[in-house]
Amino acid sequence: MLSRTADHLYWMARYIERAETTARLLEVGARNALLPNATGGYRNDWEAVLLAKGALEPFIEKYKDTNQRNIETFLFFDADNPSSVFSCLAAARENARVVRTALTAPAWDAINSSFQELRQLQRTERSKLMVTDLCEWTLRACQLIRGAFMSTQLRNDGYDFMGIGTTIERADNTARLIDVKYYVLLPSVNYVGSGLDQSQWALLLQSMTAQRAFNWSYQGEITAAKIAHLLILNRRFPRSLRACVQWYCEHLDDLAENYQNGTEAQEVAHKLLDDLRNATVDDIFEEGLHEFLARFMTRNAEVATTVHNVYLSGMPA
C-alpha cells in the first residue's frame, strides 16, 4: 500500500476518534456546570475543559468570555479551533476523500453523510440546538463510521492502519480525560474523598459511557482506585489504556504477518503493553496519577512516531 494512502487512513481514524473526545469533553463540561457549585462558579470548570484540550489561550484570545455558549461554539463549530468537532470531522472527511479508493462505499457514505449532517447543524439556528444533542449526535456519527469500517472493510493493511490510528488516539484521549479529572477539575487536594470528588469521578465515568461497564466489573461504591483500574488497566474496557495498547499491538502483529516482516513499531508497542500488564493501581498511585499519565502519553506518542517512521514515511530505516 502507498505510504501516503496508509497515512491518510491512519489520520482519518485519529480525527474521528478526536472528534468523539471533544464531544465527550464538552459533555463533561456542560454536565459539570449543573453540579453544585463549590468553587467559584462553573467558570473554572469550563476553563478546565479548555485546558484539557490545550485550548484555553486561543479561546480567550478569540472569545474573551468563558460563557457556555462561547465554549460550545468553540468546541463544536469553530473551524479555527483545530480540535473542534467540526474541524476534526472535516479533516477526517478530507483524508477520506483523498483515499476514496481505499474505502468501501458504506464507509465513505457514513463519513460523507455525517459531514453533510454536520453542515446542516451549522446552518441551524443556535437556540434550537441543545449541547447534549450535539454531543450525542457526534458520538452516534463516530460510532456509525467505525461500525461501517468494521463491518465492511477488507481486513487488509489499510484496515490495520485505521485500527492503529483509532487506538493510538483513543489511548491518548483516555489518558487526557483522566488527567483532567485529577489535576484540573479538582481544585484542591482537600476535596479528595469529598462529595464533590465523588460526583466528579462519576462524571468521568459518564463521559466515557462507562457506568454500566463499571457496575459489571466492580461491586460497591465508586472509588478512585476502582475507576483508575477500569480506565487504565482493565483489558475488557474498550477505552482503557491497556485495551487500546493491546488493540494496536494486535494490528501491528497483523501487519508484520502480512508483510512477513516484524518492525521496531511492534517492539515499542509490545514493551508498553508488557509494562501495563505488570502494573497495579497501587504502583500508579505511588508514582502519582498525573506523573504516570504523562509518562504514558509520552510512550504512546513514541509508538506513533515509530509507526510513522517505519510505515508511513515510505522509506523504512
Next chain:
Amino acid sequence: MSATKPAIFNEMLSGDDVRPAYQNLEKWYRSMPAELRSLKQSEAEALFRRVGITFAVYGEGGDPERLIPFDMFPRVLTALEWRKLDHGVRQRAAALNAFLADVYDRREIIRAGRIPEHLVTNNEAFEKAAIGFRPPRGVFSHIVGVDLVRTGPDQFYVLEDNCRTPSGVSYMLQNREIMMRMFPQLFMESRIRPVDGYAGLLKKTLASVAPQKCQGEPNVVILTPGQFNSAYYEHSFLADLMGVELVEGQDLFVEGDFVWMKTTEGPKKVDVIYRRIDDAFIDPLCFKPDSMLGVPGLMSVYRSGGVTICSAPGAGVADDKAIYTYVPEMIRFYLGEEPILENVPTWQCAKADDCKYVLENLSELVVKEVHGSGGYGMLVGPKSDKSTIESFAAKIRKNPENYIAQPTLALSACPTFVEEGIAPRHVDLRPYCLVGENIELVPGGLTRVALTEGSLVVNSSQGGGVKDTWVLAE
C-alpha cells in the same frame, strides 16, 4: 454568403417520423409520468452526489464540489453509424501517433513539404527533450479523445483531437451505470453495446507499452496532481477500476535508473505512469523548477528506458488547432488512406488570405485560440454583438498566428429533458481511443449537451451537461 439559417438535424427525427434507433426511447418518454421523471432526476442527482462524481471548481465561490448536470434522455448511434466513427477514430489515432513519432525523429512529413516546419518547431507543446527518443512501440499518445459533431444523418465532423490527457471517460462509464440502475427495463428492450470493458482495455493498453527493462507483470500507476484538480474524481475512479495505485508526485522518487513509489513495505518499482498532469509539471529538473507536482529526475529515467510515461511528453504538438488542419494530410501521408472522418473547414489566421477572409466575416464564424481549450478565449460570431466582434478583431490583427476560424456548424440536436418535457439541445461526442499494442475503443463515448436553448457551447466549465451514449448492436 447566405443569410438563411441552415436546418438543424434533430437526431431523433427524420422529417416528422421518429428514426428507428430512437423508437424505444420515444415510447419510454411518452409513457413516463411527469412525477416519475422528476423523481428519477433527483434520484440520479443523489446517486452522483453520493458516489462523489463531482468536478472540483475552486476559487469561484459556491459549492467547490459541483455536479455536472446529467440528462436522462440518452443519445443513440446505430451500428452502422458507429462502425464509421470507430474506423475513422482509429485511423486518426494511428495517423496522429505516426506523426508524433516522425516529428521527433526523421521529420519526413516536413521534408516532404506536407506540413510547414514552423508549425511544429515553434509550437509551445513541442518538446525538445523528446527529439530522437522512441517510446515503447513508438506510441506517443496512448489515449486519444476525438471530439466529433454531427450536422446531418451521414455527416460527422472532427472538431478537435486531444492527444494529451483527455478527460471525461468516467462520465461515460457512470452515466451508463446510473441509467442501467434507474431504467433496467429500457436496457432489456434495447440492444445496447456495453462500455464497461473500458478499464480492462485501458490497463491492457498501458501494460502493453511497459519499457523493455521491465521484467514480469508491469507496475502501472496513475499520476494525479491531487485532490484539488478538477478531474481528481476521474483519476481515482480509473485507478479503482484498474486496481492500480493513484499516486502524486510526492509518492514517487528516482533512484538508480528507475522510478520508485513509497509504500508501507518500502520502495516499489514503477514501470508505466499514466500521468494526468501537464508536461510542464512532470519533472522540476527539466521543466518548472518551482513545481511540487512532479518527480525530480523522472525525465532522465524515461529517456533511458526505465519507465514509460503515457502520454509521452511532447504529445501535445499533435493536438493543437493549427496542426489539426493537417490531420487529413497525415492520414494520406503515413497510412496511404483517405480520411474516413472529415475535418471542419478551417481558416488559419496565420495565412494572410485566410486572415483577411476571417476578419471580413467574423459575424459568421467561430474563432478559437490555437492553444486554447475548454471553451475559453473563443468568439462565437453569430452570438456576439458588434463591440465584442470589434475588440476580438483587434486581437486577431495583433497576433494572427494565435487564431483559427471555422464556420458555425449547424450542430445536431438531441432530445433533452427540460422544464416542459423534452426539447432539442445541441450535442457533441467524444470517443476515447486507446493506443498500445493494438488500437481499440469501446462502443460509446461521452456526449456533452448544451443545456441552454440555442447554445453551442457544451463544455462543463461553461454550463454544459452530459448524457448516456448508446451504440446499438448490429
